[in-house]
Amino acid sequence: MTKVIIAGYAGKMGQNAVKMVQDRDDFDLVAVYGQPGQSSATPLADNTKVFDKLDDIDVDADVWVDFTIPATVFENTKFAIEHNYSPVVGTTGLKDDQITELQALAANKQLGGLIAPNFGISAVLLMQFAQQAAKYMPDVEIIEMHHDQKLDAPSGTALNTAKLISKVRKPHKQGNPDEKETIPGVRGGTYDGIPIHAVRLPGLVAHEQVMFGSTGEGLTIRQDSFDRVSFMSGVAVAVEKISAEKELFVGLENIL
Numbered sequence: 735m736t737k738v739i740i741a742g743y744a745g746k747m748g749q750n751a752v753k754m755v756q757d758r759d760d761f762d763l764v765a766v767y768g769q770p771g772q773s774s775a776t777p778l779a780d781n782t783k784v785f786d787k788l789d790d791i792d793v794d795a796d797v798w799v800d801f802t803i804p805a806t807v808f809e810n811t812k813f814a815i816e817h818n819y820s821p822v823v824g825t826t827g828l829k830d831d832q833i834t835e836l837q838a839l840a841a842n843k844q845l846g847g848l849i850a851p852n853f854g855i856s857a858v859l860l861m862q863f864a865q866q867a868a869k870y871m872p873d874v875e876i877i878e879m880h881h882d883q884k885l886d887a888p889s890g891t892a893l894n895t896a897k898l899i900s901k902v903r904k905p906h907k908q909g910n911p912d913e914k915e916t917i918p919g920v921r922g923g924t925y926d927g928i929p930i931h932a933v934r935l936p937g938l939v940a941h942e943q944v945m946f947g948s949t950g951e952g953l954t955i956r957q958d959s960f961d962r963v964s965f966m967s968g969v970a971v972a973v974e975k976i977s978a979e980k981e982l983f984v985g986l987e988n989i990l
């Protein structure tokens with residue numbers, strides 16, 4: 735039986751994770767963590783403890799699932815590692831230096847963990863395909879589209895896509911060097927020269943399009959998460975497998 739804590743249990747992803755864990759006979763939801771006064775839309779089992787202060791969490795558990803907010807994810811993940819809970823982190827917003835620090839902490843304890851910018855298989859494949867395409871088609875722009883309640887921009891997935899592309903793309907300047915924005919920001923933000931555009935609209939869930947252009951041809955790779963349930967098989971695999979690992983990985987593909 736894998737004993738699980740879910741942080742951010744009352745949120746959109748947290749609620750899906752609560753349901754997924756409760757539906758599995760081999761997972762036990764021993765505790766949830768959220769803001770004071772919150773409650774779960776999915777009724778919790780009697781043995782599930784509810785915490786609203788990080789330092790009060792004292793339960794025996796194997797895995798810490800985190801779907802909170804960018805401002806708190808580093809502190810939560812550090813707490814999880816220090817308490818020997820294998821972190822399975824979906825929350826976005828961790829900086830590179832924070833990830834390095836968390837990886838060192840986990841390595842020191844030989845504790846398995848996963849930070850996944852996206853738990854959906856369509857997004858994992860999109861990132862891999864985009865990385866492959868960028869070797870041959872270095873002119874690329876990323877458009878990510880999300881619901882209008884999202885706190886961070888660009889999305890963790892778009893940023894990770896740009897990082898993966900940047901690892902394989904030869905030093906490259908794209909577009910017209912004399913280009914001027916007549917409306918500031920109209921060409922998006924850039925990561926290593928790769929433009930990223932973030933769209934926020936009600937009705938959207940999570941979507942990404944990577945567009946490549948070359949002389950006389952183009953390639954568009956797109957993925958759509960129409961429902962948050964699409965992330966849950968990835969979270970389930972991570973919860974299942976992560977305790978057997980000995981390091982903190984970034985990217986679901988590392989444990990599939």
Ligand SMILES: NC(=O)C1=CN([C@@H]2O[C@H](COP(=O)(O)OP(=O)(O)OC[C@H]3O[C@@H](n4cnc5c(N)ncnc54)[C@H](OP(=O)(O)O)[C@@H]3O)[C@@H](O)[C@H]2O)C=CC1
Pocket residue numbers: 741742743744745746747748767768769800801802803804806823824825826827850851852853854890965
């Ligand atoms: N990796 C992946 O596949 C995916 C990742 N995400 C990421 O997961 C995160 C959560 O997304 P989503 O569920 O949509 O967001 P929500 O805003 O719906 O949920 C976040 C939850 O965390 C709670 N929270 C806020 N501060 C704290 C805190 N200090 N301690 C504990 N809980 C806290 C919020 O409470 P309150 O509302 O009261 O502030 C809320 O219940 C985001 O970073 C998002 O980008 C989302 C989808 C997929």
Ligand SMILES: O=C(O)C1=N[C@H](C(=O)O)C[C@H](O)C1
Pocket residue numbers: 826851852853880881884885888889890891892939940941
């Ligand atoms: O906030 C979301 O909704 C999502 N966040 C993650 C991200 O920032 O990439 C994953 C997915 O895009 C949904």
